[in-house]
Amino acid sequence: MGQVPPTAHPPRGPIPPRNGAPESRPPWWQREGVISRLLAVAGVAVTLIGVVMLLVLAAQAGIFGPVPRVVAGAVLSAALVGAGMRVFRRPGGRVGGIALAATGFAGAYLDVIAMTTIYDWLHPVPGFAAALGVAAAGVGLAVQWRSQPLAVLVVAGAAVLAPFVTIELALLAFLIVLHVACVPVQMRYDWPFLHLVRTVPAVLATHFTILAFAIEQPDDRQALVVGAATAVAAVGLGGAILVTRQRPGDLVASLTCALACTPLLAAPALIDRPAATILSAGYAAVLLAVAATTLVPKLRDVARIPGHTAIVAGTGGSFAVLEALWGITTGSTLPLGLLLVGACYLGVAGQARNRITALFGTGYAVLGGIGLLTVADPETLALSRRAVENLSTTTAAAAFAGLGVLAVALWTLRRLFGTTTDESAATLLWIGASGAALYLVTTAAVSLGVAAGAANGFVVGHSVSTIIWMAGALAALLYGLRRLGADVSATVKVALGSGLLVTAAALAKLFLFDLSTLDGLVRVTAFLMVGILLLVAGTRYARAFAEAGSRGAAPR
Known part of the structure; x- marks a missing residue:
């Protein structure tokens, strides 16, 4: 037999990690670029604070003269921008170059603010123009370098430290200049952080200024x-x-558009009521016109405004409409205005099949209903003395508007969601609508009776409302009975059920309220009319079921 060769053993050593094993991440402070960015941002902040001290605190302490302070700030800013451009071109110099250039442009912006507001060397208009040039140069360099951090640091540094240079009204203009200077950049690049830093300072400063002027005594600067x-x-x-x-x-x-729209909603608090109403109405017209472009197909294709922007404009416009209504109405006419606006919103929503518009309309309708309920509460409708004091033709008009809102709302629901096959949901919907309609009918009838000025206007109004209740019940029953057949649809069932419920409500009102409140011929008329309507309903009900039985198809 031959000799067996020895078996070869693999060399021993460390076992390599298996594929897919998680690698340990270094701590945040060891990651590439983190520390350099933090140091750069800190350097920008500290240097700009030093520029503010040079321009403001040195002036307060009497150190140097105005010319050396301003010239030193300008020279330092120019040197920082030049150094930043030089460093940026070197390998690994992107972070340092951005920090230096941002500090220089923000410092130059603060220098222009000081020359305009502290030293009065520049008229405000040339000062704003110079500031726009500095800001445009800064964001222009950011575009050339394709660096969002540079643009953000320039705008944020100038905006955050500008209030430490001046708190005069000119501050708002300088912040608005920053807001304007970045619009062309936003059209070209999707830089979300620049959106925020260019908008938030101007919005906050304007809100604080409005609040301060609203608290203090009015003066001629409120128009500014x-x-x-x-x-x-x-x-x-x-x-x-x-x-x-x-x-x-x-x-x-x-x-950011939503944020920018809020100061003008608060500004009417600074001016008198007629001017505030005109301002709010004009603002509402502009915003709602923007929102309406998405509802008209031809305008939508031309304007190309996306839905989320239209929602923002529509929301702001709805609040502006509310402010305009508040200005042109009184406590008694406000519910009427709210309900009419709600009906318009709901009508547009149904026509365009737009649920957001329907939501706005529902909000206005609810506010109008609450306002009407505060005027015509159940106690007012039940007591003659309170009805005479609180109800008028305006209340009746608001009640009729409420009935219109109910009709438009039901139509809009059908346009948006179609005819529901859920019997329980349909029943609840019609029960709620019927209850609201009965209350509105009563409010309108009693208000008109009281407004007529007759001695028995209150009782006549209640008599008429009871008759209308029963007439509505009869109409619902006739509608359902006319469509009665072998297969009873959900609509027929809801109509019959609503008619019977309203009939019960009319009888309850007739015996529990009218019998004790009404008197004389008015009470006789109410009982006779309701009785006749009941006879018609009973006769038609019996005939409908008899006809269905003769056809051999019992309704289910």
């Missing part, structure tokens, strides 16, 4: 604050439209 709020809203809305036409999916643009 209203103008600033208008400018913020115009830039926010116009910029959002321009940006979203280029990038329909830019949700941040719509968010």
Whole structure:
């Protein structure tokens, strides 16, 4: 036999890690670029604080003269921008170059603010123009370098430290200049953080200024604050439209538009009521016109405004309409105005099959209903003395408007969701609508009776309302009985059920309220009319079921 060769053993050593094993991540402070970015941002902040101290605190302490302070700030800013451009071109110099350039441009912006507001070397108009040039140069360099951090640092540094240089009204203008300077950049690049830092400072400063002027005694500068709020809203809305036409999916643009629209909603608090009403009405017209472009197909194709921007405009416009209503109405006419606006919203929603518009209409209808209920509460409708004091033709008009809102709302629901096959949901819906309609009919009848000025107007109104209740019940029963057959649809069942419920409600009102409240010929008329309507309903009900039985098809 031959000799067996020895078996070869693999060399021993460390076992390599299996594929897919999780690798340990280094701590955040050891990751590439983290520390350098933090140091750069800290350097920007500290240097800009030093510039503010040079421009403001040195002036307060009497250190140097105005010219050396301003010239030193300008020279330092120019040197930082030049150094940043030089460092940026070197390998690994992107972070340092961005930090240096951002510090230089923000410092130059603060220098312009100081020359305009502290030293009065520049008239405000040339000062704003110079500030726009500095801001445009800063964000222009950010575009050239394709660096969102540079643009954010320039705008944020100037906006955050500007209030430490001045708190005069000119501050709003300088913040609005920053807001405007970044719009062309946003149209070209999707830089969401720049959206926020260019919008939030102007919005917050305007709100704080409005609050301060609302608390203090009014003066002639309030018109300037209203103008600033208008400018913020115009830039926010116009910029959002321009940006979203280029990038329909830019949700941040719509968010910042919503923020920019809020100061002008608060600004009417600074001016008298007629001017505030005109301002709110005009603002509502503009915003609702923007929102309406998505509801008309031809306008939608031309405007190309995305749905989220239209929702923001529609929401702001709805609040502006509410402010305008508050200005042109009184406590008694406000419910009528709210209900009419709600009916318009619901009608548009049904025609365009738009659920957001239906939501706005529902909100107005609810507010109008609550307002009407505060005027015509159940106690007022039950007591003659209170009815005479509180009810009028305006209340009757609001009640009729409420009936119109109910009709339009039911039509809109059918347009939006179609005919429901859920009998329980349909029943609950019609029961609620019937109850609201009965209350509104009673309010309208009693209000008209009281407003007529007759001695028995209150009881006549209640008599008429009871008769209308029974007439409505008869109409619902006749509608259902006319469509009675072998297969009873959900609509027929709801009509019959609602008719019977309203009949029971009319009889309850007749015996529990009218019998004790009405008197004389009015009470006789109510009982006779309700009795006749009941006879008609009973006769038609019996004949309908007899006809169904003769056809051999018992309704189910």
